Amino acid sequence: MSDSKVYNDYFFDEPIFDLHDGGYIPLEKADVKDQPLNIPAVIKPDKVDGNDVYYTITAQEGETQILPGKKTKTWGYNASLLGQTIVFKQGVHYHIHLVNKLPEVTTFHWHGLNVTGPVVDGGPHAPVYPDGSRDIDFTLDQPAQTDWLHPHPCPNTARQVWNGLAAAVVVTDDEEAKLPFPRNYGVDDIPVILQDRSYHDNQLDYKADYDVDGTLGKYALVNGTINGVFNVTTQRVRLRILDGSDRREWRLHFDDNHEFTQIASDGGTLPEPVKFTKLMLTCAERAEVIVDFGDKKPGDVVTLMSDDMPIMKFKIGEFAKDDTKLPEHLTTIDAPKVTPGLPVTRTVMSGMDDQVRLDGKLFDMQRIDRKQKIGDTVLWDVVNTNDMDGGMIHPFHMHGCQFLVLSRNGKEPYPNEHGWKDTVGVNAGETVRIAVQFTKFGVYMYHCHILEHEDTGMMAQIEAYDPNHEHKYHLISMDEMNHPKNK
Ligand SMILES: [Cu+2]
Numbered sequence: 001m002s003d004s005k006v007y008n009d010y011f012f013d014e015p016i017f018d019l020h021d022g023g024y025i026p027l028e029k030a031d032v033k034d035q036p037l038n039i040p041a042v043i044k045p046d047k048v049d050g051n052d053v054y055y056t057i058t059a060q061e062g063e064t065q066i067l068p069g070k071k072t073k074t075w076g077y078n079a080s081l082l083g084q085t086i087v088f089k090q091g092v093h094y095h096i097h098l099v100n101k102l103p104e105v106t107t108f109h110w111h112g113l114n115v116t117g118p119v120v121d122g123g124p125h126a127p128v129y130p131d132g133s134r135d136i137d138f139t140l141d142q143p144a145q146t147d148w149l150h151p152h153p154c155p156n157t158a159r160q161v162w163n164g165l166a167a168a169v170v171v172t173d174d175e176e177a178k179l180p181f182p183r184n185y186g187v188d189d190i191p192v193i194l195q196d197r198s199y200h201d202n203q204l205d206y207k208a209d210y211d212v213d214g215t216l217g218k219y220a221l222v223n224g225t226i227n228g229v230f231n232v233t234t235q236r237v238r239l240r241i242l243d244g245s246d247r248r249e250w251r252l253h254f255d256d257n258h259e260f261t262q263i264a265s266d267g268g269t270l271p272e273p274v275k276f277t278k279l280m281l282t283c284a285e286r287a288e289v290i291v292d293f294g295d296k297k298p299g300d301v302v303t304l305m306s307d308d309m310p311i312m313k314f315k316i317g318e319f320a321k322d323d324t325k326l327p328e329h330l331t332t333i334d335a336p337k338v339t340p341g342l343p344v345t346r347t348v349m350s351g352m353d354d355q356v357r358l359d360g361k362l363f364d365m366q367r368i369d370r371k372q373k374i375g376d377t378v379l380w381d382v383v384n385t386n387d388m389d390g391g392m393i394h395p396f397h398m399h400g401c402q403f404l405v406l407s408r409n410g411k412e413p414y415p416n417e418h419g420w421k422d423t424v425g426v427n428a429g430e431t432v433r434i435a436v437q438f439t440k441f442g443v444y445m446y447h448c449h450i451l452e453h454e455d456t457g458m459m460a461q462i463e464a465y466d467p468n469h470e471h472k473y474h475l476i477s478m479d480e481m482n483h484p485k486n487k
Contacts, residue, residue, distance in 0.1 A: 006259050010251050010280040011414040013427040016392050018214075018249040019307070021352075025216040027196065027309040030226045032067060037228030037312060039186045040168060043084035051093055055086070058099040059106050059128075059151070059165060066226060070202040074164040074224075075102060077149060081224045083167025085191060086149065088140045090173035095137040100128040105153055105482060106160060109399075110169065111284060112147030112266055112422050113140070117400050117442025117464070118473065124154045124365055125443070125473075127481045142402070143331075144176030145268035145420075146191075146240040146286045154365065154459075154478050158215060158246050158451035159206045164224070166193060166244045175331065176269055180324045181238055182290065188234040192241040192304075194281070194311070195221045196248045212353050213392070214247025214283075214450040220311040222304075228312045235294050235322040237314070238263075243281040246451040249393065249425075252279045254291075255303040255310070261326065264288035267402035267420025269331040274416045282395035282425030284449040287416065294323060333419060335404055336377040336437050345370065345378055345436075347460075349394040349426065349448055350385040354456055358447065362457030366475045368443065369460035373467060377437040379406070384426040391428025394453065398422055400444035400464060403434040423449055438464030443473050 010017075018024065047054040062080025063071040077083030088094065098108045109122035115138045118125035128134045147169040151160040168191040172183075182188035197217035198209050209215050222228045230237075239260075243250055254260075254277070262274045266286050279287060293316055296302065300316040350357050359369065372378055380403070382396045402420035405413040409430050417424070426432050438444075447459030465471070 006275040006277060007415060008277050010278050012280055012393060012425060016390060016428045017251070018247070018392070021213065021392065023211045023213055025218055027220050027306060028218045029309065030219045032226045034227045034229045034313065035225060037230040038223040038225045039190055040079065040082055040085045040223060042185060043078060043086050051091070052095060053092055054095045054097070056097040056099060057108065057149070058101055059108070060101040064224060066224065067199055067202050072199065072202050072204060074204070075160065076164050077167045081164045082193060083149060083165070085168045085170060085185070087170045087172065090140055090143065090171065093137065093139045095135065097133060097135050098128055099133045100130055103130055104156070105129050106151045106165070107153045109150055109152035110147065111150055112145060112169070112402070114142050114401060114440055116440045117444040121399050121442060121444060123152050123399060123445050124478070124481055125476055127153060127484070129484055140171065142171065143268040144173040145171045145264060145266065146242065146288055147171060148242055148244065153481065154363065155455035158455050161244070161451055162197070162206045162215060162246055163204060168193060168240065168242065170240065179269065179330060180326060181263060182234065182236050183238070188236060189238040190230065190240065191223060192239045193223050193244045194242065194250050195244050197221060211247070212452055212456065214452045216247050220306060220309060222312040229315050230312065232293055232314050232316045233319055235292060235319050236324065237291050237293065239289050239291065241281065241287045241289065243283050243285050245283055247283065250281050250306045252281070253277055253305055255305055258291065258302055260289045260291045262287050262289045262416045263326070263330060265416060265419040266422045270416065270419040271331060271333050272328060272418070273326045273330060282393055282423070283451070284395055284397055284423040285425065290326070333404070336435065338379055338435060339376040342376065342378050345380045346383065347380060347446070348383045348385060349396065349458060352392060356448065356453045356456050356458040358458050358460045361460070363459040365478050365481070367461065368463050370462040372436070372438055372462055372464055374438050374441060374464050377435055380434050380436050382424070382426055382432045382434060384428055384430055386429035393425045393427055395423050395425045395449040396432070396446070397449040398436065398444065398446040400440060400442055401436055401438050403436045406433040406435055408432050440464065441466050441469070441471050443475065
């Protein structure tokens with residue numbers, strides 16, 4: 001990539017951007033004073049024993065000061081809202097005690113982690129009932145990346161995320177640690193969790209705001225803060241941006257058109273840094289970017305926008321000069337060779353509203369829709385048919401793997417899609433070809449990550465199998481998940 005190339009494009013198909021349909025709710029400016037941006041605390045381990053690290057993660061109710069006046073009843077992981085940030089290191093064996101202090105069943109899904117399914121992965125087959133707990137353990141064996149923890153209980157994922165459950169997961173490794181990236185958490189390396197909510201007398205009311213095509217809120221929140229301000233004390237700041245919304249796409253840019261450099265996507269470091277002035281994320285996608293404020297002086301304010309609405313500010317303070325340049329080559333993606341002789345897997349996302357389907361069907365927790373052998377690399381054509389009202393972008397997510405995006409309607413993927421991903425926004429009428437390899441056995445979900453589409457049933461299951469070791473799975477029904485016989 002040439003050093004000078006700066007992209008000024010959101011790339012996705014503009015006619016289906018999330019602002020044209022009848023139910024679209026544009027962001028509004030909230031009548032809330034600027035306030036410090038919430039930086040979630042990093043979770044502390046219960047115990048460290050050599051290479052074994054123990055955590056307790058509790059899904060809990062709480063209250064959060066979001067708007068002036070009455071606090072808002074919210075949910076979070078070890079926090080009143082969102083969650084403490086969980087930092088994992090490649091190669092470490094983690095033991096996690098999952099506790100549910102919510103009044104209803106939930107699950108703990110590790111979005112982006114390659115762990116066995118369906119239980120450790122935390123989909124709907126791994127319920128944790130109120131006042132109950134579950135213990136999982138896994139050895140983290142994937143590269144540095146930004147993932148996230150969120151609930152996944154069918155059909156209540158969207159409401160539980162809306163209530164506040166979402167935590168940033170930061171994976172580190174020795175290779176990424178050598179790259180000249182900012183990595184001082186909370187100082188020059190911060191999560192930017194993008195969400196939108198409306199409030200009713202300062203409270204959330206999911207039912208009132210519900211939209212079957214994806215629930216939107218009128219106020220933008222970053223890390224749970226409305227009109228948040230981050231004090232910049234270093235020349236370069238790394239933002240771990242996550243679209244943690246139920247439905248909203250974010251079209252990000254700075255008010256002064258400041259450029260920024262993407263260094264990582266969902267599954268970790270990009271092969272080459274990509275410079276932008278605009279970046280669009282669809283639900284559940286992540287982008288790590290570095291913003292170099294070297295051209296700013298103390299007192300300057302740079303505002304991050306989505307479309308025409310300010311969503312947070314960077315207030316420039318004193319900082320030491322740091323003109324560190326990124327190398328042109330960041331990492332090598334070891335693309336697995338496609339296994340010869342296997343057909344292309346074709347999967348179709350169709351419809352809008354309550355007509356959304358995956359491969360023409362609604363989700364059934366007790367049906368295995370596909371199988372793929374562990375270690376095989378299979379081409380998947382992920383299709384978004386454009387059969388209603390001009391269509392919409394469906395963000396396609398797979399559990400249990402990171403995939404490579406090979407093409408969009410036969411053309412090159414977007415310039416920031418050359419790294420590992422677990423979620424890809426598919427335009428209406430588009431076929432996105434991806435290369436999929438599972439490394440762990442399990443039953444995994446794949447679905448649209450507009451959470452209300454997922455809850456409606458735009459989801460299916462694949463078994464990643466090891467022909468030499470048969471695994472039996474107890475696939476519970478949605479009824480059993482929601483109404484345990486003997487919890
Ligand atoms: Cu969808």
